[in-house]
Amino acid sequence: xxxxxxxxxxxxxxxxxxxxxxxxxxxxxxxxxxxxxxxxxxxxxxxxxxxxxxxxxxxxxxxxxxxxxxxxxxxxxxxxxxxxxxxxxxxxxxxxxxxxxxxxxxxxxxxxxxxxxxxxxxxxxxxxxxxxxxxxxxxxxxxxxxxxxxxxxxxxxxxxxxxxxxxxxxxxxxxxxxxxxxxxxxxxxxxxxxxxxxxxxxxxxxxxxxxxxxxxxxxxxxxxxxxxxxxxxxxxxxxxxxxxxxxxxxxxxxxxxxxxxxxxxxxxxxxxxxxxxxxxxxxxxxxxxxxxxxxxxxxxxxxxxxxxxxxxxxxxxxxxxxxxxxxxxxxxxxxxxxxxxxxxxxxxxxxxxxxxxxxxxxxxxxxxxxxxxxxxxxxxxxxxxxxxxxxxxxxxxxxxxxxx
Amino acid sequence: xxxxxxxxxxxxxxxxxxxxxxxxxxxxxxxxxxxxxxxxxxxxxxxxxxxxxxxxxxxxxxxxxxxxxxxxxxxxxxxxxxxxxxxxxxxxxxxxxxxxxxxxxxxxxxxxxxxxxxxxxxxxxxxxxxxxxxxxxxxxxxxxxxxxxxxxxxxxxxxxxxxxxxxxxxxxxxxxxxxxxxxxxxxxxxxxxxxxxxxxxxxxxxxxxxxxxxxxxxxxxxxxxxxxxxxxxxxxxxxxxxxxxxxxxxxxxxxxxxxxxxxxxxxxxxxxxxxxxxxxxxxxxxxxxxxxxxxxxxxxxxxxxxxxxxxxxxxxxxxxxxxxxxxxxxxxxxxxxxxxxxxxxxxxxxxxxxxxxxxxxxxxxxxxxxxxxxxxxxxxxxxxxxxxxxxxxxxxxxxxxxxx
Numbered sequence: 001x002x003x004x005x006x007x008x009x010x011x012x013x014x015x016x017x018x019x020x021x022x023x024x025x026x027x028x029x030x031x032x033x034x035x036x037x038x039x040x041x042x043x044x045x046x047x048x049x050x051x052x053x054x055x056x057x058x059x060x061x062x063x064x065x066x067x068x069x070x071x072x073x074x075x076x077x078x079x080x081x082x083x084x085x086x087x088x089x090x091x092x093x094x095x096x097x098x099x100x101x102x103x104x105x106x107x108x109x110x111x112x113x114x115x116x117x118x119x120x121x122x123x124x125x126x127x128x129x130x131x132x133x134x135x136x137x138x139x140x141x142x143x144x145x146x147x148x149x150x151x152x153x154x155x156x157x158x159x160x161x162x163x164x165x166x167x168x169x170x171x172x173x174x175x176x177x178x179x180x181x182x183x184x185x186x187x188x189x190x191x192x193x194x195x196x197x198x199x200x201x202x203x204x205x206x207x208x209x210x211x212x213x214x215x216x217x218x219x220x221x222x223x224x225x226x227x228x229x230x231x232x233x234x235x236x237x238x239x240x241x242x243x244x245x246x247x248x249x250x251x252x253x254x255x256x257x258x259x260x261x262x263x264x265x266x267x268x269x270x271x272x273x274x275x276x277x278x279x280x281x282x283x284x285x286x287x288x289x290x291x292x293x294x295x296x297x298x299x300x301x302x303x304x305x306x307x308x309x310x311x312x313x314x315x316x317x318x319x320x321x322x323x324x325x326x327x328x329x330x331x332x333x334x335x336x337x338x339x340x341x342x343x344x345x346x347x348x349x350x351x352x353x354x355x356x357x358x359x360x361x362x363x364x365x366x367x368x369x370x371x372x373x374x375x376x377x378x379x380x381x382x383x384x385x386x387x388x389x390x391x392x393x394x395x396x397x398x399x400x401x402x403x404x
Numbered sequence: 405x406x407x408x409x410x411x412x413x414x415x416x417x418x419x420x421x422x423x424x425x426x427x428x429x430x431x432x433x434x435x436x437x438x439x440x441x442x443x444x445x446x447x448x449x450x451x452x453x454x455x456x457x458x459x460x461x462x463x464x465x466x467x468x469x470x471x472x473x474x475x476x477x478x479x480x481x482x483x484x485x486x487x488x489x490x491x492x493x494x495x496x497x498x499x500x501x502x503x504x505x506x507x508x509x510x511x512x513x514x515x516x517x518x519x520x521x522x523x524x525x526x527x528x529x530x531x532x533x534x535x536x537x538x539x540x541x542x543x544x545x546x547x548x549x550x551x552x553x554x555x556x557x558x559x560x561x562x563x564x565x566x567x568x569x570x571x572x573x574x575x576x577x578x579x580x581x582x583x584x585x586x587x588x589x590x591x592x593x594x595x596x597x598x599x600x601x602x603x604x605x606x607x608x609x610x611x612x613x614x615x616x617x618x619x620x621x622x623x624x625x626x627x628x629x630x631x632x633x634x635x636x637x638x639x640x641x642x643x644x645x646x647x648x649x650x651x652x653x654x655x656x657x658x659x660x661x662x663x664x665x666x667x668x669x670x671x672x673x674x675x676x677x678x679x680x681x682x683x684x685x686x687x688x689x690x691x692x693x694x695x696x697x698x699x700x701x702x703x704x705x706x707x708x709x710x711x712x713x714x715x716x717x718x719x720x721x722x723x724x725x726x727x728x729x730x731x732x733x734x735x736x737x738x739x740x741x742x743x744x745x746x747x748x749x750x751x752x753x754x755x756x757x758x759x760x761x762x763x764x765x766x767x768x769x770x771x772x773x774x775x776x777x778x779x780x781x782x783x784x785x786x787x788x789x790x791x792x793x794x795x796x797x798x799x800x801x802x803x804x805x806x807x808x
Binding site for chain 1: 462463465467470508509510511512513515516517518519520521566567580581582585588589592593596600601602603604605606608609619622623624625626627672673676677678679680681683684691692736738739740741743745746747749
């Protein structure tokens with residue numbers, strides 16, 4: 001029995017060449033995706049928000065809030081308080097002073113305490129504003145970006161409203177779930193009376209690397225996911241495909257990005273009974289190495305003509321959608337089981353882009369129509385958010401360009 | 405602002421001495437609890453099952469199965485197949501050969517693939533048999549240990565039957581959730597048609613260290629949890645309090661241990677609005693250092709007389725229950741949110757012991773009656789399992805002493 005550090009098979013082409021049944025030991029990249037850099041600290045201030053091109057950390061706690069205050073000033077004040085807390089939390093500090101004002105033990109602590117003693121763990125916090133924030137409550141309707149157009153209904157989706165949408169989202173990514181959970185919990189605590197948690201989602205095993213220095217991780221179908229993802233090293237593509245520009249229509253979003261989330265339930269038990277050949281043909285890659293069909297290595301150029309016309313890789317390929325790319329940084333999830341003897345498992349898909357109307361929407365329309373993976377997956381939640389530009393310094397705050 | 409690596413306050417006694425408002429920087433142990441030893445491998449074969457006194461790994465995937473076959477031989481065969489797979493998985497290998505028998509791509513792979521390339525991550529798999537397995541289906545009724553007596557109903561508990569009980573449980577602990585999830589999923593896959601997943605639970609941030617080499621981690625109330633836990637270095641206490649002995653009544657359990665699980669939901673939002681003084685008095689320890697009330701350091705001897713009579717530490721103390729100890733190795737959980745604006749969060753409590761009738765039951769009876777923490781917690785699931793002795797070699801299997 002070989003170890004997991006060796007792949008369990010050749011690439012598709014190699015397997016054919018070597019004949020059925022041949023198994024070769026091949027060493028994977030030295031750094032496994034789960035190798036946590038617990039002392040890592042990412043800068044909070046900058047032109048763009050952290051947590052987008054930041055090399056994807058291994059754990060996620062994502063939350064969507066409903067705003068329950070109707071006072072615009074109170075909302076802007078909350079965003080300032082959140083920004084101050086996020087600037088501390090992401091640097092490995094507590095949300096606030098212990099024992100509250102003046103250190104008194106008669107007040108509730110300003111930090112909930114469960115991350116005390118834990119290293120910074122590469123925490124990033126990324127905020128986004130949903131379409132519903134631009135209704136008539138806060139006088140923001142005129143500032144709604146055209147790119148924040150409601151997503152169309154896609155064939156086959158069975159969205160659950162209670163875990164979809166949201167006025168404001170915060171994506172916490174870290175190497176330690178306790179650090180990510182702590183951050184979201186403290187933001188929720190600070191927001192008490194002004195926002196309410198609409199839904200939250202934990203994830204693990206980042207399924208898309210966002211840097212060429214990272215090994216490609218695997219989704220719960222067992223396949224490498226995100227081999228040809230947009231990566232932080234792709235400077236030209238990021239400018240063209242990821243960041244909103246001043247001329248894009250909503251000036252306040254310049255330097256920001258649009259986020260689409262989809263919770264994609266997988267019926268893994270059914271998938272696990274599908275033959276290896278069918279699994280690989282559906283994806284358009286071999287399962288062991290992750291090589292495109294007909295090639296031998298993961299990063300070999302994709303030859304779409306070697307695949308079946310509806311292979312997942314082929315349907316989603318930029319060449320099929322006017323060179324549209326996404327920066328994906330989704331996470332695997334398991335929410336226990338479903339009461340029918342099956343794991344409640346899948347992918348919490350996260351994708352950043354310059355304009356969903358020309359990027360996520362056409363790609364997903366094509367997948368929803370033809371992807372043979374649809375037999376094994378179901379989209380159960382959806383989110384769309386305008387993530388503003390970065391906080392440039394301690395005098396700035398999340399959403400200042402929108403509210404000021 | 406000090407960093408999280410320094411505690412945010414003095415111990416209770418220190419705070420009194422220094423006066424309210426004084427904050428001291430004190431360095432915590434060098435090794436944070438989340439520091440993952442991803443290359444770690446624990447032996448599978450041994451007198452006792454791994455995953456009990458094994459230094460608690462940081463992530464959990466716990467599953468309870470219903471047995472759906474009624475054929476005793478088929479069940480024993482499954483346990484043998486599971487044992488073979490567990491012996492491989494815990495050593496960082498796959499559940500089975502790739503491409504199934506002979507490496508054919510026409511069959512479903514014998515391993516689901518998502519842990520490929522990941523290091524062993526300290527995975528342990530621990531099996532247990534619930535009271536319901538000893539009904540009339542498999543001819544095991546006469547072998548039910550007296551110590552596996554049904555737990556009494558405790559005041560205030562609101563158990564949900566669908567996430568309680570189970571014929572067989574498997575506890576997977578690892579430094580990487582993807583590795584723990586992969587193991588449970590592959591066991592479920594092997595069990596297809598013979599067992600069905602009843603419920604499963606993910607956890608993170610182990611809340612009880614099981615070795616003096618580990619720093620004490622924190623629960624989601626922000627307190628250190630498990631300071632005086634039974635630890636693997638306590639050889640005499642382990643013999644007396646943890647492992648079933650040949651003379652205990654059920655000979656097949658000698659070298660095994662009894663497991664109690666309780667899913668304890670915390671209303672963290674309410675807790676977070678409670679004053680620091682009240683939080684500390686309820687627990688009987690200070691929050692920063694974890695020192696017992698009236699003392700300065702975490703491991704200072706507990707002075708029960710310095711605490712309020714119903715302090716959590718005091719109610720659960722061995723001296724109040726005929727020197728009864730538990731080996732706890734619970735995990736924090738967040739299952740998203742509850743639809744009422746709150747996180748669905750708490751503690752998945754796990755405790756091993758020699759006899760629940762004289763250990764967990766009296767301790768929990770006392771807590772259920774008087775613990776002021778009850779205002780902030782609710783027991784929503786319960787499990788009880790007889791975990792057999794270890795698998796001694798490749799010819800042995802999980803439960804052989806019960807079935808053979």
